[in-house]
Amino acid sequence: ELKVEQNPLFLSMQEGKNYTIYCNYSTTSDRLYWYRQDPGKSLESLFVLLSNGAVKQEGRLMASLDTKARLSTLHITAAVHDLSATYFCAVDMATSGTYKYIFGTGTRLKVLA
């Protein structure tokens, strides 16, 4: 059974600081996704990581994937208040020709001014 674990679950950080969110998964997968969710809103796709060693950056966020370690990281550089949200990673799992996305429990990020 594929399990996806994120840590930390909660993160409170000062503006201007750097931090990393970790996403570990339990079985082989070459694809990992990061989403952002604002309170009461839907999920917004941030990054799609499709191969080992993939690195993508958008603004102050950078995501990477190490499929051998079954680990993805979401690095936040010089955090600003607008980054406050819940961040989810997800891995897709193929079963009998069907892909299912399994999500981590999320990391709730609060950036303090």
Place this chain on the structure above:
Amino acid sequence: IAGITQAPTSQILAAGRRMTLRCTQDMRHNAMYWYRQDLGLGLRLIHYSNTAGTTGKGEVPDGYSVSRANTDDFPLTLASAVPSQTSVYFCASSALMGGEAFFGQGTRLTVV
């Protein structure tokens, strides 16, 4: 640009009642999914569909059923609602199996 539309956006439902949550996409995506989101548990897959005419069970399928009569629609039915089904429900779709998923705005369901 609509993308994925869910209805209703919120609902209060008496226990034991039947309820169908609607989901429509206009992106011609083959795959569609239903998730429920509960505090501390993240998103859990209820049911999914590879393509029109086929469906499959996710992590938490009990008490729910789905149908996929055509590409665009993927309704989720609660045959007899129970309070533990109080949750926020998200419908999602993807173009390719395993590709990026796009989410609807969610349905907040309260079963009393």
